[in-house]
Amino acid sequence: MSDPVHESERFKPPASRRDFLGLAAAWSAIGAFVMAMLGAARLPMPSVFPESDSRAKLGRPKQFATGSATYFPQQRLWLFRDAEGFHAISSVCTHLGCIAERLEDGQFNCPCHGSKFDASGRVMGGPAPKGLVWLELSVSPEGWLVADTLKETEPGTVLSA
Numbered sequence: 063m064s065d066p067v068h069e070s071e072r073f074k075p076p077a078s079r080r081d082f083l084g085l086a087a088a089w090s091a092i093g094a095f096v097m098a099m100l101g102a103a104r105l106p107m108p109s110v111f112p113e114s115d116s117r118a119k120l121g122r123p124k125q126f127a128t129g130s131a132t133y134f135p136q137q138r139l140w141l142f143r144d145a146e147g148f149h150a151i152s153s154v155c156t157h158l159g160c161i162a163e164r165l166e167d168g169q170f171n172c173p174c175h176g177s178k179f180d181a182s183g184r185v186m187g188g189p190a191p192k193g194l195v196w197l198e199l200s201v202s203p204e205g206w207l208v209a210d211t212l213k214e215t216e217p218g219t220v221l222s223a
Contacts, residue, residue, distance in 0.1 A: 116212035147222040
């Protein structure tokens with residue numbers, strides 16, 4: 063018969079250092095794997111949004127004379143004021159995203175690939191698939207003209223101010 067005193071947990075030999083180190087290594091590897099997966103899950107999400115605010119204040123309406131054309135290089139757009147009001151046209155070519163230049167006669171020319179646009183942004187020639195984008199304009203509560211560089215509007219849309 064077996065002796066119940068020697069079979070109790072109290073009399074079993076303690077876990078060896080080798081067993082402890084093996085368990086510690088296994089848990090460390092599992093922890094490192096979990097942390098790596100959490101880090102990898104964040105990769106598809108950008109930590110900085112370069113154009114998080116697509117709205118830009120351009121100035122007060124009275125700053126712009128009737129018949130003026132003002133270029134805003136940061137927003138890559140042209141602001142025009144005529145007798146009817148304001149409209150904004152993006153200077154980004156619809157072919158490959160180059161910046162179209164405005165010529166003295168009011169037309170636009172893409173220096174990279176040769177697309178040509180008339181004064182209202184319609185395609186006149188070249189590889190561009192469509193005309194330059196007209197951008198949405200509004201007036202802020204403080205009375206500033208605001209252009210939204212991510213919102214297109216129909217060509218010919220004018221903001222009366």
